[in-house]
Amino acid sequence: MNKKTTIAAIIVVAIVVIAAVAVVLMQPAASTNKKIIYWTQIAPVQQKAALLAGTVDGAVGWEPYCSDALNDGTGSVVVWSDQVWPEHPCCVIAVRYSDAFPNNPADNQLVARVVKANMVATNWIVQTINAGSGTNYTSLIQMGAQFSGIQASVVQSALGHIEYSNQLTPAVKAAFANFTGMFADLGQISNLAGYPNTTAFANAITNTSYLAMAPDIQPSATILGSVHLGYLNGDLHQFARVVAMNTSLWGGKTLFQDYGVNVTSPAPYANGGAVMDGFAAGSIDMGYLGCPPAILKRINANIQIQIVSLVNSEGSAIIGKTPINSLSQLEGKIVATPGPASIQHLLLLYYCNLNGYQLKLKGT
Amino acid sequence: MTLIIENLVKKFPKEDTELTAIENFNLVVKNEEFVCILGPSGCGKTTILRIIAGLEQKTSGSIRLDEREITGPGQDRGMVFQEFALFPWRTVQKNVEFGLEIKKVPSEERKRIANEFITLVGLKGFENSYPYQLSGGMKQRVGIARALANDPEVLLMDEPFGALDAQTRNLMQKELLRIRQQTKKTIVFITHSVDEACFLADRVVVMTARPGAVKEIFVIDAPQPRDRASIEFANLRKRILAELEREVIAGPSSPSNSPEKA
Amino acid sequence: MKDNPLRIFGLFNRERFLANMNQTIFGIAAIVTFIAAWWGFSIYLNLAYVPSPDRVVWAFFTSFEKTEISLGTNMWGNILASLQRFGIGFVFALALALPVGLIMGFIKTADSFFKPLVELFRPIPPVAWVPIFLLIFGIFWGPVMVIFLGVFFPLLSNVIFGVKSVDQPLIDAARTMGANRITLFKKVIFPYTIPFIMTGITIGLGIGWMCIVAAEMIGAVGGGVGFYIFYSESIGRYEFMYAGMAVIAILGIGTVGVSHYVENKLNRRMGVK
Numbered sequence: 001m002n003k004k005t006t007i008a009a010i011i012v013v014a015i016v017v018i019a020a021v022a023v024v025l026m027q028p029a030a031s032t033n034k035k036i037i038y039w040t041q042i043a044p045v046q047q048k049a050a051l052l053a054g055t056v057d058g059a060v061g062w063e064p065y066c067s068d069a070l071n072d073g074t075g076s077v078v079v080w081s082d083q084v085w086p087e088h089p090c091c092v093i094a095v096r097y098s099d100a101f102p103n104n105p106a107d108n109q110l111v112a113r114v115v116k117a118n119m120v121a122t123n124w125i126v127q128t129i130n131a132g133s134g135t136n137y138t139s140l141i142q143m144g145a146q147f148s149g150i151q152a153s154v155v156q157s158a159l160g161h162i163e164y165s166n167q168l169t170p171a172v173k174a175a176f177a178n179f180t181g182m183f184a185d186l187g188q189i190s191n192l193a194g195y196p197n198t199t200a201f202a203n204a205i206t207n208t209s210y211l212a213m214a215p216d217i218q219p220s221a222t223i224l225g226s227v228h229l230g231y232l233n234g235d236l237h238q239f240a241r242v243v244a245m246n247t248s249l250w251g252g253k254t255l256f257q258d259y260g261v262n263v264t265s266p267a268p269y270a271n272g273g274a275v276m277d278g279f280a281a282g283s284i285d286m287g288y289l290g291c292p293p294a295i296l297k298r299i300n301a302n303i304q305i306q307i308v309s310l311v312n313s314e315g316s317a318i319i320g321k322t323p324i325n326s327l328s329q330l331e332g333k334i335v336a337t338p339g340p341a342s343i344q345h346l347l348l349l350y351y352c353n354l355n356g357y358q359l360k361l362k363g364t
Numbered sequence: 365m366t367l368i369i370e371n372l373v374k375k376f377p378k379e380d381t382e383l384t385a386i387e388n389f390n391l392v393v394k395n396e397e398f399v400c401i402l403g404p405s406g407c408g409k410t411t412i413l414r415i416i417a418g419l420e421q422k423t424s425g426s427i428r429l430d431e432r433e434i435t436g437p438g439q440d441r442g443m444v445f446q447e448f449a450l451f452p453w454r455t456v457q458k459n460v461e462f463g464l465e466i467k468k469v470p471s472e473e474r475k476r477i478a479n480e481f482i483t484l485v486g487l488k489g490f491e492n493s494y495p496y497q498l499s500g501g502m503k504q505r506v507g508i509a510r511a512l513a514n515d516p517e518v519l520l521m522d523e524p525f526g527a528l529d530a531q532t533r534n535l536m537q538k539e540l541l542r543i544r545q546q547t548k549k550t551i552v553f554i555t556h557s558v559d560e561a562c563f564l565a566d567r568v569v570v571m572t573a574r575p576g577a578v579k580e581i582f583v584i585d586a587p588q589p590r591d592r593a594s595i596e597f598a599n600l601r602k603r604i605l606a607e608l609e610r611e612v613i614a615g616p617s618s619p620s621n622s623p624e625k626a
Numbered sequence: 627m628k629d630n631p632l633r634i635f636g637l638f639n640r641e642r643f644l645a646n647m648n649q650t651i652f653g654i655a656a657i658v659t660f661i662a663a664w665w666g667f668s669i670y671l672n673l674a675y676v677p678s679p680d681r682v683v684w685a686f687f688t689s690f691e692k693t694e695i696s697l698g699t700n701m702w703g704n705i706l707a708s709l710q711r712f713g714i715g716f717v718f719a720l721a722l723a724l725p726v727g728l729i730m731g732f733i734k735t736a737d738s739f740f741k742p743l744v745e746l747f748r749p750i751p752p753v754a755w756v757p758i759f760l761l762i763f764g765i766f767w768g769p770v771m772v773i774f775l776g777v778f779f780p781l782l783s784n785v786i787f788g789v790k791s792v793d794q795p796l797i798d799a800a801r802t803m804g805a806n807r808i809t810l811f812k813k814v815i816f817p818y819t820i821p822f823i824m825t826g827i828t829i830g831l832g833i834g835w836m837c838i839v840a841a842e843m844i845g846a847v848g849g850g851v852g853f854y855i856f857y858s859e860s861i862g863r864y865e866f867m868y869a870g871m872a873v874i875a876i877l878g879i880g881t882v883g884v885s886h887y888v889e890n891k892l893n894r895r896m897g898v899k
């Protein structure tokens with residue numbers, strides 16, 4: 001009679017044994033010559049809580065979440081991104097080239113006008129931050145707090161770590177090429193969309209013609225057309241769009257309208273990859289996103305975009321749970337990153353390699 | 365062994381009131397006697413058996429087995445169920461050994477006793493079969509063997525052949541008489557079949573409709589085996605049937621559903 | 627019972643195969659139609675999101691061969707990580723749902739005590755716990771606990787249902803043979819519940835695999851197939867994403883299939899053919 005019972009018992013025992021063996025196998029191997037830092041994926045908005053809970057010992061994220069963790073002492077700075085990569089590009093504005101848009105000179109005008117409005121808003125932000133006080137400054141901080149859901153004092157610190165600029169300089173293009181090379185080294189891309197090298201690819205993905213048109217563009221009394229514009233949720237890197245959309249600053253209309261463009265946006269995207277998916281789905285014509293996902297999905301998903309303006313540079317940081325404030329103190333510990341497609345992940349990877357550490361996914 | 369039932373009363377709570385299922389039931393079952401309790405459906409005959417088995421509590425009155433008051437289930441009373449109630453995950457052998465396991469009889473001894481009763485009920489060769497592999501008649505043989513393996517003083521049978529087809533039923537009745545012959549057990553047997561009662565019993569207790577009480581007791585002294593085709597048998601059946609019919613027509617005294625199991 | 631072990635899988639059962647011929651033909655036809663339609667669409671749409679079947683098959687095998695540098699492991703490592711997470715969550719769910727379910731089914735006061743809690747938490751999708759479990763239990767145990775929850779409730783419901791549906795005559799029979807409450811529980815109620823437990827396990831396994839992708843959205847230690855799906859999507863390699871989805875399907879079919887087989891065997895034994 002007990003044949004079946006035995007078989008059932010064997011199956012149960014087998015499952016338990018497999019689970020147990022797995023537990024043993026999955027423990028990180030203790031002995032490797034290289035010094036190791038582990039990473040795991042946690043969204044920046046949750047990173048401070050994860051640091052507090054002791055889930056991770058470090059984090060790499062974007063503003064204002066870095067300042068949020070730093071201001072109350074939860075975290076301490078290991079390194080700011082500009083100390084690793086001075087003036088490194090971060091968020092950009094991209095346009096998708098499809099059959100529908102921008103397929104005529106009028107549409108190209110609209111792209112240039114969005115780029116122009118973004119540039120005007122950026123300049124306003126830079127001037128206001130430089131002034132450091134006054135009604136404009138107060139309303140800037142308020143706008144930031146409202147948009148990101150973070151308290152004003154944190155926004156104030158965060159703005160000090162973000163460089164707002166628009167020009168796609170040769171250095172910016174070189175940085176795009178550099179990121180592309182890093183993705184190739186990681187095996188995340190297996191081709192360069194037909195271009196012979198990363199520099200050629202970076203040049204091809206960058207289109208400076210709209211920035212070149214900008215100085216001659218004047219406000220328009222009439223609306224010339226409309227653009228669907230995507231952006232990221234609560235990301236202060238993309239503050240220029242928030243400022244441009246604020247009607248009280250620009251005489252009762254948005255800055256985009258001032259330049260003759262009606263801008264509509266779907267719900268904010270969670271990350272740059274999602275913005276790229278929005279391009280592919282035809283939900284948006286233009287979008288604010290980080291340059292790494294733009295590069296990755298331009299190649300892997302063959303989404304025909306070009307980068308038409310820089311939005312910001314710098315503004316990310318590697319932080320440790322206080323009192324950790326150096327990379328060596330993170331050895332053998334876990335750092336949270338927004339995910340392997342993000343610029344923050346590349347920053348951590350680069351900085352680890354620079355200092356002789358191997359970055360490994362926790363548990364592999 | 366004598367089973368004495370005195371002034372047995374059973375009331376069930378029913379909404380706000382109480383439903384009297386059994387009222388002043390009196391019966392004495394003598395040693396090695398075969399008593400059939402017969403009654404219209406809903407008269408409480410199964411309830412009486414369940415109270416004797418200790419599966420239900422009486423409201424008042426007394427049930428004594430050799431002067432010991434019965435308060436709960438015990439191995440001195442074995443029960444055979446209409447639904448067979450075999451443990452489907454146990455083989456025939458293991459089903460029969462169940463009570464012995466509880467008594468903590470050593471396994472060798474258990475095996476010997478179980479084999480003895482499996483042989484007695486004619487299931488030799490089926491020791492390792494599971495209940496689902498057996499026919500209804502075979503299942504009830506297991507039920508009987510299982511009840512007997514505990515060596516009870518009285519065997520309580522609750523419409524044990526009610527779920528069987530007519531042929532199997534007749535065969536099982538004969539088998540039961542043979543088993544009784546060999547084991548000399550006292551048997552209290554519930555049935556609603558007059559024919560079955562006449563064929564099996566030494567005495568037939570006919571009950572009134574609800575509340576159940578003893579209406580009349582028929583003593584059958586015709587020797588075993590009985591001939592269903594004989595005139596005596598037919599006359600006896602007729603008399604009991606007439607008695608029963610009067611009760612069925614009269615119906616229960618309270619117009620509510622029977623709390624008894626179907 | 628004394629079958630050739632190969633017959634377990636119905637592979638060498640000629641009669642059954644012939645009897646199911648029609649079903650088999652329709653089944654194959656459905657799959658062929660699906661793949662043809664897929665292939666057609668992938669060519670027609672020419673989108674990275676809809677890779678052709680051969681690309682996905684290629685990605686499937688490549689994912690096993692090639693180590694993903696960012697993750698430090700290949701598909702085997704991801705499967706192992708998922709299985710481990712799944713196994714631990716599952717064993718814990720079993721270890722808790724069994725006693726709690728048996729007690730709730732058997733003891734009325736325990737049922738009254740636990741039932742409001744169970745009813746309160748049961749409707750919450752396990753996925754909803756993902757963010758907070760990460761903080762409470764960390765990056766290893768957080769995802770495990772999501773699996774745990776996914777498996778726990780269906781299992782618990784089945785165990786309780788099993789205990790409550792024990793045939794009254796079986797209990798009566800055991801009592802007339804002298805069983806007290808403890809032996810009744812050991813020798814009647816528990817064995818009776820086993821097929822129900824098995825049904826709960828089968829359902830729980832199915833739900834567990836559905837939870838794993840959600841569980842691995844965050845902080846998946848050692849990767850995991852669900853994590854791999856997210857990762858592949860995030861870098862825009864959709865054929866690898868589909869390959870990961872296929873792996874989850876295969877793992878699900880495999881474990882649920884084994885469980886279903888055991889369940890059927892048990893049901894047969896319990897006479898519930």
